[in-house]
Amino acid sequence: MDVRPSRTRPPSESALPFRGTSSDDLDRRQRRGVSRLNRPADVATTTSIPLLSERQKRERDFYREYARRHTDEDVDFDPVLGREQRPWNPYWAHFQVVRSLFTNSRQRLLDFGCGAGTASMCYAKVGYRVHGFDICDDNVSSCYGKAERYGFGERVEFSVQVAESLEYPSRHFDVVAGIDILHHVDIAAAIREVHRVLKPAGVAVFREFVEVPVFDALRASWLVTRFYPKGASFGHHRTHDERKLDADDLGMIRSVFPRCEITRFNLLQRFRKLWPIASSNGPSTLEKIDQRIFRIAPVLQRFGGDVLMVLRKE
Numbered sequence: 001m002d003v004r005p006s007r008t009r010p011p012s013e014s015a016l017p018f019r020g021t022s023s024d025d026l027d028r029r030q031r032r033g034v035s036r037l038n039r040p041a042d043v044a045t046t047t048s049i050p051l052l053s054e055r056q057k058r059e060r061d062f063y064r065e066y067a068r069r070h071t072d073e074d075v076d077f078d079p080v081l082g083r084e085q086r087p088w089n090p091y092w093a094h095f096q097v098v099r100s101l102f103t104n105s106r107q108r109l110l111d112f113g114c115g116a117g118t119a120s121m122c123y124a125k126v127g128y129r130v131h132g133f134d135i136c137d138d139n140v141s142s143c144y145g146k147a148e149r150y151g152f153g154e155r156v157e158f159s160v161q162v163a164e165s166l167e168y169p170s171r172h173f174d175v176v177a178g179i180d181i182l183h184h185v186d187i188a189a190a191i192r193e194v195h196r197v198l199k200p201a202g203v204a205v206f207r208e209f210v211e212v213p214v215f216d217a218l219r220a221s222w223l224v225t226r227f228y229p230k231g232a233s234f235g236h237h238r239t240h241d242e243r244k245l246d247a248d249d250l251g252m253i254r255s256v257f258p259r260c261e262i263t264r265f266n267l268l269q270r271f272r273k274l275w276p277i278a279s280s281n282g283p284s285t286l287e288k289i290d291q292r293i294f295r296i297a298p299v300l301q302r303f304g305g306d307v308l309m310v311l312r313k314e
């Protein structure tokens with residue numbers, strides 16, 4: 001497949017209907033109910049995109065601006081090369097699980113909320129046929145750029161879609177993988193979609209942030225927010241609406257996927273900026289200590305602020 005250049009702005013607006021248009025233009029297009037996948041012009045495909053909620057529009061607009069402010073970075077393939085493993089780090093652990101699920105190059109993996117495509121490239125490197133979607137057209141554009149740059153054009157397919165209402169057929173994917181995405185969306189609707197698009201016996205793997213007792217209450221307190229405000233911030237990569245998963249969300253996920261394994265990370269690691277040993281020896285020191293603490297005292301796992309969820313469809 002011919003992929004569109006990405007690191008530069010595309011030459012023609014007609015090849016990319018969302019780009020360069022105002023939110024109003026896009027919303028008008030959505031009211032007509034028809035939009036076009038952000039794919040190369042020669043494979044233009046029409047698809048319907050539902051009206052975006054105010055929250056979805058805010059997310060899309062935030063990430064358009066975020067994409068504008070950040071240059072496309074090189075992809076670090078180390079987490080999938082298998083030369084090293086870091087089971088104490090949720091990002092590396094995520095890729096370790098995704099690698100372990102790979103059996104053959106016909107397997108289809110959905111990168112759920114693919115962002116600018118870094119993880120998609122890693123999944124393609126493992127050997128999957130990768131499909132990815134994101135609400136932000138500029139991110140989808142970056143994904144195609146990376147695919148071209150790293151030579152994965154034949155094995156990837158990206159589109160602008162919303163997590164709560166996907167256009168993929170049911171029982172389509174062997175694996176669904178998502179990094180830092182569920183806390184940006186309507187979690188219940190998204191999880192139903194994950195279940196729908198997975199094949200029977202398919203597996204979903206999500207790395208997410210979760211609320212923990214005490215820490216998050218303190219963080220939300222008047223005194224702390226006075227010094228460390230909580231609103232949207234490009235510097236802190238935080239959107240207006242993002243919200244860590246809470247106990248109710250985890251319960252809902254378990255009700256949809258009764259076969260759900262959750263591994264916790266990030267206990268002392270959250271204080272890495274305060275602890276000199278973290279900066280001198282690298283962040284893994286604290287992550288390794290966290291893993292040991294969780295093994296010795298599992299009761300403390302509820303204070304781990306990052307999770308890796310492995311959800312198996314029956």
Ligand SMILES: C[S@@+](CC[C@H](N)C(=O)[O-])C[C@H]1O[C@@H](n2cnc3c(N)ncnc32)[C@H](O)[C@@H]1O
Pocket residue numbers: 056059060063112113114115116117118119133134135136139161162163164178179180181184185186
């Ligand atoms: C924190 S980023 C994570 C992106 C990617 N998974 C990664 O690890 O780089 C969150 C992503 O969610 C996307 N997003 C937010 N709301 C969405 C929605 N309702 N449907 C699809 N994507 C959404 C944003 O555009 C953004 O790319």
